[in-house]
Amino acid sequence: MKIVGLCGSLRAASFNRALLRAAAARLPAGVTLDVVEIGALPLINQDLEKPEWPASVQAFRRALWPAQAMLIATPEYNAGMPAPLKNAIDWASRAEGIGGRTAPEGEARKTPLEDLPVAIMGATPGSLGTARSQQQLRTVLLNTGMRVLPLPEVYVGSAGTRFTDGELTDERSLAAVAKLVAALADWARLVGTPGAKAP
Numbered sequence: 001m002k003i004v005g006l007c008g009s010l011r012a013a014s015f016n017r018a019l020l021r022a023a024a025a026r027l028p029a030g031v032t033l034d035v036v037e038i039g040a041l042p043l044i045n046q047d048l049e050k051p052e053w054p055a056s057v058q059a060f061r062r063a064l065w066p067a068q069a070m071l072i073a074t075p076e077y078n079a080g081m082p083a084p085l086k087n088a089i090d091w092a093s094r095a096e097g098i099g100g101r102t103a104p105e106g107e108a109r110k111t112p113l114e115d116l117p118v119a120i121m122g123a124t125p126g127s128l129g130t131a132r133s134q135q136q137l138r139t140v141l142l143n144t145g146m147r148v149l150p151l152p153e154v155y156v157g158s159a160g161t162r163f164t165d166g167e168l169t170d171e172r173s174l175a176a177v178a179k180l181v182a183a184l185a186d187w188a189r190l191v192g193t194p195g196a197k198a199p
């Protein structure tokens with residue numbers, strides 16, 4: 001099973017990027033996790049869709065299509081989801097054909113997000129553990145037709161005490177991340193291959 005990771009932070013020493021590294025080190029057997037970068041995407045602008053999507057947008061969408069699931073690690077900015085992450089989701093949510101063709105041959109879905117199982121986690125030095133950001137993100141993802149994992153929720157608050165030399169070292173948080181990726185893999189098997197109808 002191929003999982004794509006998105007990091008809502010562009011910061012080099014991002015706690016959320018470290019969460020994704022922790023997840024990548026705790027994958028169930030037969031599962032891979034590769035982070036797809038979102039920092040080079042232009043700000044969403046429908047004028048950029050003609051004559052075709054910018055090369056960075058096309059490359060981003062092409063990297064998403066083969067995934068069987070997505071794992072997002074997001075910070076919280078002003079009680080909401082970060083702009084780079086929303087921007088990336090907006091570009092991925094546009095229907096094929098609007099700015100060109102990025103889907104592989106035979107793909108029936110209109111966007112690389114449609115029907116794709118997804119799980120959310122987040123880290124912040126704040127005490128609320130990105131709860132408000134994740135709540136907003138969940139609503140946005142549901143609107144794209146993604147199959148959002150209901151539970152468990154992973155909120156890593158007080159990040160300054162849970163990371164050492166840039167890596168997640170808090171045992172409870174590590175266990176929560178491992179549980180989340182296992183639940184995502186189970187969820188993806190349960191709801192099925194993207195493009196197929198849910199049972």
Ligand SMILES: Cc1cc2nc3c(=O)[nH]c(=O)nc-3n(C[C@H](O)[C@H](O)[C@H](O)COP(=O)(O)O)c2cc1C
Nearest residue numbers: 009011014015016017075076077078079124125126
């Ligand atoms: C514009 C901005 C707004 C922020 N607002 C919040 C917030 O509402 N809640 C919170 O917990 N942290 C907030 N923070 C702090 C970030 O959560 C913190 O910098 C975190 O480490 C960012 O994630 P990263 O380590 O993955 O880059 C904000 C940071 C920025 C830059």
